[in-house]
Amino acid sequence: MIFNIxxxxxxxxxxIGLYAVLFRRNLIKIVIGVTLIExxxxxxxxxxxxxxxxxxxxxxxxxxxxxxxxxxxxQALTLTSIVIGVAVLALxxxxxxxxxxHYNTLDVRKLGGDEE
Amino acid sequence: xxxxxxxxxxxxxxxxxxxxxxxLMMRSFGPSADPNDTDYFNAPMDDYIIDNTQSEAGANNGxxxxxxxxxxxxxxxxxxVLFTAVxxxxxxxRRLKK
Amino acid sequence: xxxxxxxVKTISNVTFPLIMIYGLYIIAHGHLTPGGGFQGxxxxxxxxxxxxxxxxxxxxxxxxxxxxLSVLESLGALFFIGIALFGLIFxxxxxxxxxxxxxxxxxxxxxxxSTAADFNTGGVLPLMNFAVGLKVIAxxxxxxxxxxxxTTRSSGGGKE
Numbered sequence: 521m522i523f524n525i526x527x528x529x530x531x532x533x534x535x536i537g538l539y540a541v542l543f544r545r546n547l548i549k550i551v552i553g554v555t556l557i558e559x560x561x562x563x564x565x566x567x568x569x570x571x572x573x574x575x576x577x578x579x580x581x582x583x584x585x586x587x588x589x590x591x592x593x594x595q596a597l598t599l600t601s602i603v604i605g606v607a608v609l610a611l612x613x614x615x616x617x618x619x620x621x622h623y624n625t626l627d628v629r630k631l632g633g634d635e636e
Numbered sequence: 637x638x639x640x641x642x643x644x645x646x647x648x649x650x651x652x653x654x655x656x657x658x659x660l661m662m663r664s665f666g667p668s669a670d671p672n673d674t675d676y677f678n679a680p681m682d683d684y685i686i687d688n689t690q691s692e693a694g695a696n697n698g699x700x701x702x703x704x705x706x707x708x709x710x711x712x713x714x715x716x717v718l719f720t721a722v723x724x725x726x727x728x729x730r731r732l733k734k
Numbered sequence: 735x736x737x738x739x740x741x742v743k744t745i746s747n748v749t750f751p752l753i754m755i756y757g758l759y760i761i762a763h764g765h766l767t768p769g770g771g772f773q774g775x776x777x778x779x780x781x782x783x784x785x786x787x788x789x790x791x792x793x794x795x796x797x798x799x800x801x802x803l804s805v806l807e808s809l810g811a812l813f814f815i816g817i818a819l820f821g822l823i824f825x826x827x828x829x830x831x832x833x834x835x836x837x838x839x840x841x842x843x844x845x846x847x848s849t850a851a852d853f854n855t856g857g858v859l860p861l862m863n864f865a866v867g868l869k870v871i872a873x874x875x876x877x878x879x880x881x882x883x884x885t886t887r888s889s890g891g892g893k894e
Contacts, residue, residue, distance in 0.1 A: 523664040531659045535652055547727045571669040571677060571742060575674060577686055577698035578768065580846045588669040591682040592698040599699075600714045607721030610877050614728045617885060690844045694834035695765035695856045703770065704862050708818065708829035715869060719811060722873040726800060729884040 522620050526567040533560030535582070547626045551612050558605040569594035735886055737790035746788040753781035761867040771863040776868025780874045791882040808812035809871030817861055826861040833857040 533556055540553025569591035569636055575582075577589040616626075667677035685706060686698055693701035703711055737743065760767075761774030786794050821830030833841050834857030842854045 523666075524659060524662060526665050527659040527662050527740075528656075531655045534655065535663055538648060538651065542648055545719060567665065568681055569682075570666050572666045576768065577847060579696040579698075580688060585848060589686050589698070591679055592685060592702045593707075595699050596702040596708070599703060600710055603714050603772060604717055610721055610725055610881075614881060615726050617877045617881070618728060645775070669844050690846050692834070693831055693857065693859070694841075695859050696844070696849075696851055697765050697767070697770075699768070700764050700770050700859060700863075704859050705829070705831050705857075711866070712815070712818070715811060715814060715866065718870065718873055719807065722804075722807065722876055725877050726880050729880050 530560050530564045545627050545629060547616050547628055555609060562601055565594050565598045735791050738788055742788050746784055750781055750785055754778055761863055764863040766851040770878045771866030772817050772870055775867040778871045779874035783878050790887055795883045799874050800880060803872045806868050807872035814865040817858055831857045
């Protein structure tokens with residue numbers, strides 16, 4: 521079990537983000553929870569591409585010619601995922617500014633006209 | 637507690653148990669790269685990219701050659717997403733002329 | 735928002751060229767060291783956000799309209815697609831790397847194995863790094879500037 525610590529860190533990040541989305545009322549705390557879930561998924565993508573005793577897949581003037589290298593494709597996909605996360609976060613925050621101007625509150629249970 | 641709160645607690649507990657069990661049962665972190673070991677991880681596409689990135693793409697950086705040369709279509713889609721997000725944010729904050 | 739005191743403005747004047755040089759170095763050497771267009775663009779956009787915080791959003795919006803930033807971003811995107819379509823002419827494949835081992839520009843031959851880095855290699859990759867870096871700088875700075883200007887108390891408040 522000691523060798524699965526990166527996967528347990530991923531699970532911890534995703535569960536903390538899910539708790540913030542489900543059980544908090546302030547809109548900004550919900551947005552922070554969504555960002556935590558995205559960070560957990562990015563970390564999971566990177567940890568899938570590691571091989572034992574390997575370095576980054578970049579050719580330098582290294583005297584050891586038989587050095588194993590990590591996989592480059594998961595790192596490229598994680599770059600795309602991070603940029604998409606930034607775009608979603610910018611849009612969510614601008615919608616929160618608009619909601620605050622219209623309703624004058626940030627409580628998620630007081631929005632919408634149809635409370636039971 | 638309302639009905640929504642009990643449903644949220646049940647959902648959270650089910651998802652937490654599922655995630656923790658699957659994290660403990662995954663393969664160990666860092667499989668070996670030597671073909672003679674027991675937990676050898678076979679990755680033929682990435683081995684081809686690492687071996688041929690200097691002759692085909694002409695760059696020393698393997699990640700950049702994957703992002704811009706071998707998988708350039710994904711970078712095109714990502715540039716479109718960034719452009720759409722900037723356009724939407726500027727659109728939300730426009731000033732109506734009274 | 736209003737600007738900050740004179741000490742903050744002076745120090746950010748001194749620090750902004752250093753941040754810009756560091757970010758442009760990461761963009762330009764994307765085919766040799768870790769980095770590239772997206773990472774270096776984020777660094778330069780952070781430096782521009784520091785200038786925005788130090789000088790206030792009203793002064794910055796007066797100097798730099800967001801129309802100029804959108805023109806810059808569109809130029810970056812058109813340059814990126816233009817290079818990709820150029821490969822269609824020279825090799826009948828979209829995104830063809832037609833400058834690698836070519837000899838015109840960025841076209842030296844790379845010796846296989848562990849070698850020292852040569853800046854003149856890479857083919858199409860450094861040009862694409864510049865295009866994407868310009869796009870990311872203009873896009874992120876436009877987002878931060880528009881959001882800071884629209885939430886000022888004395889600027890009318892937008893749509894009510």
